Amino acid sequence: MTGAPVQDRDTTAYRPGYELVAERILQLIAESRLRPGDRMPTENELAARLGTSRTVVREAVKILSALGRVRAQKGRGLYVADDDGMLGASRWEGFFLPTDLDHVYMLFEFRRVQETAASRLAATRATPAELRAIETAAETCRQGHLTGEAALFDRGDDDFHLGIATASHNPFLVAAVREARRLQHQSSTIGLRGTVGGHAAEAVEEHAAIYRAIRDGDPDAAAEATAVHLDNTLQDYRREIQRRIFG
Template identity: 30%
Template sequence: MKQKKRIYEVIVEQLKEFFLNGELKQGDKLPPERELASRFNVSRTSIREALRILEINGVIEIRQGGGSYIKKTGFPCSSEELSAVISKAENHLVYEMLELRRAIEADSAYLAAQRATSQELNKLRKALELMAASKNDVESGLKADFNFHLNIVQATHNSLFIELIQTLSEQMEDTIRATRRHRLSDPDRAHDTIDEHKKIYAAIASGNSTLAKQLVEEHITRIKSELSEYFLTGLGENK
């Protein structure tokens, strides 16, 4: 089944039209995020993601507090070239999102171990059970994995943490999808994934805040390291 395009992919394709119809040339400043969001009828967060993709690929330069400027006009025209641009940027964004997740989720696990209710622990356990039972169901496993991490943040009872992770939910799901695609292709790493989640759950359920935080940090750091190795070999470029 063909995967639905993400919002930022559509925006990148629409921004391409600026280049092709001559509306923008090298050195020109892009309209403000607010104006682009209104023009494309999307959130400013989605606009930022699309601009970040263009920046990573050297198409634009984002100046802190000064807007975005066209760096080169040789924008990829074919769907294959555009797909390669987005794929390259997504690899980079996965790393950035993993760094952000490590910071948020490690402290969330620490707080969840202190504050999780029996109902919240039950949600974590059910997500874990579904993850273990979804070995051959990609989407079900992805949803269970995502819910496990989301439920940890919700168990902090910190409204700002919860609001932030909900805002980043699409990017977080994309990151989990990328890491699961890699990890689950190796039976040993697939087993490690379940085992790591089980240990995190056990630490939270037992109220061991320090261990819960440590295990989440180790879990995400390990994934980032594995992906770095994976992409460096070139195996992940066309996945």
């Protein structure tokens, strides 16, 4: 990791300093090959290395702590968070950088593989209770969009995708979908401040198409509808990241 000051980066005009520092701390973890449980530099050391203030570092650490990437122990310092997740415990956790567009592409590529498979299986395995849960989640998402309540939309979106994975009756797919969505949330929180959402209206209708295909027991239609939904969501991320970076 270089010692160039954070303010030298062109993206400063579009993103607050603590977001940039959060991303740079993730780069430090990756480039230093730190593992879960490893001790990190202190806030003062990070501030000096990144050419910023301890206050900005502290705000960045709060974000990373909330996202489960860093653990602050009072009186002991900062540590790479222990994470037993399927992806979190592996090299992918240090590898993934929330605002690297190539990484976002690869994450969606991964999601496309896992979630189309989950949708196919759900179309043949979903129980009546699981179908109701998927339908309810889709409706929660719709209500969040209609009322402008982003938190409600996000909750419905999470419940919808995880509900389909659950209906696949494959715990490995459930774990994969959960972890991939967690990394996607990091992209939104750190890189985009939760601003992705231009695709929300279409997403509501895409959810409905996925649900209908699963309800009707049509694996091919379910997989196709899921692929369309994820491809369109990726385009939403692509547009917003490029807007934030290039103006």
